[in-house]
Amino acid sequence: MSFFEKLTQRAHDVNSLLCVGLDPHKAELEEDSAEAAFKFCQRLIEETKDLVAAYKPNAAFFEAYGVEGWAALQRTLAAIPEEIPIVLDAKRGDIGSTSEAYASSAFQTLKCDSVTVSPYLGGDGLQPFLKDPSRGVWVLCKTSNPGSQDIQALQLPSGEPLYVHVAKVCCLQWAKEHSNAGLVVGATDVEAMRVIREAVPEPCHGGPSACESNSPASQHCHSSRKNRPTIILEHHTGLSKQEPCNP
Template sequence: MNPSFFSRLAERARQTGSLLCVGLDPHPADLPDLSASAVKQFCLRLVQATSGQVAAFKPNAAFFEAMGPEGWQALREIIALIPDDVPVILDAKRGDISSTAEAYARSAFELLGADAITLNPYLGRDSLEPFLQDPARGCFLLCKTSNPGARDLQDLPLAMNEGLLYEKVARLAQSWDDRGNIGLVVGATQPESLRRARQAAPGLWFLAPGVGAQGGDLSTALQNGLRADGLGMLLNISRSIARAADPGQSVSELNQAVRIEQERFLAQPRPAGQISVFAALAEGLLQAGCVRFGEFTL
């Protein structure tokens, strides 16, 4: 039986001592020309310079789709050239009814060979099911994104003291995670949102964009978003690494900064009410109906 995506990610994070995810975002401004060969050269430079010391890679599907069939083929080839022990997250933000979602899932996992994908959960649990069937494939649900307009919908208050909309998404994701392959996208630019999302989903992995070019503070993000075990956050770094003179050296320096923050986080006494990742798992199984007590009919 293949290991689940998040167990594989956790093992990779421990082996490399890294919580970094390098974004493969071939912006036209960073390319000598708009050709598939230029895109491949751009991405493979980053893969070759950093693959030994990062937790994951995240190609952004939009930049490849914009180039037509040649771009799609380039994406397939780039994913195939990433070492097998490095998880690949396809940043596609898919979201559609279940029959369409089945086609999207086949495209991401079978055609492209990605290990995980970003999804929009707005259509509800049934739209996610085609992506969740195999525990070895992970899904990161958009929860609290790092763009300025995120507050327009994600910060809307809910009735019945249920908090903000993104907190509801986080709680639902925790309860839906019966196969152990759901994570969340929570931007690193808003520490309070990270803290509240972590309270709502204490056991899930967060894909956290925003450190670097978007201005998110590394220390503040980690102190508010790490799980009780010092893991659970995947910091997405794109432009600041892609445009560095030496991407490998930049990643090495960031890894060291992350380790310092992990050590500081783990050295602090846990606040009252913060539960362990094992308790979070038990809570999620109970909410999902996998564990029941008392009299009931199977």
């Protein structure tokens, strides 16, 4: 089963479009350690595992703890039930040979179902991720931060913003063979979402394309096409600050 089939199946099974971010910020941990980062994620997984369509661990917060952090990431991934798809948020992407190593790390070593990547090294830089039809590849298109205007929104001679070109080239060319890519589009920019959906009317993947945001409501939404599910992503900061439910 491919990543997007797994995601579609899971969203259907739990009737949920929620993807929970696992971002163990130091400020939220009981102590500043890799063990505390793991415990933070473990608790979040325990509290939400019946409700979620996917989990999105952000590698940076684990890598910050060095070798112990890497082990904490592996333990966190192992704590996620098998049937729940994983989006490794690592925002990889380099020249082809280096991307081969990144892809091997995400898919073979960490055994994640999908990974976030940057498109700015071009198609050859993403092929190592895209060549495996069983894995999902989330390409940054229009991100949620204010600085996304600096480069992603630059106007091309054709009149379209660069992020629209990214959406088109990714969906219609780079990921055409296996339709295994999604687009990360910030829900902070509703207009960008509209323009992208217009520019790429057909799905470029077997499931939803992604959107992220830092909205005050702590929600990220993923746009959908046709009968594919729309994924709603919830910030970890929105969920992790909730009190545990008492039975």
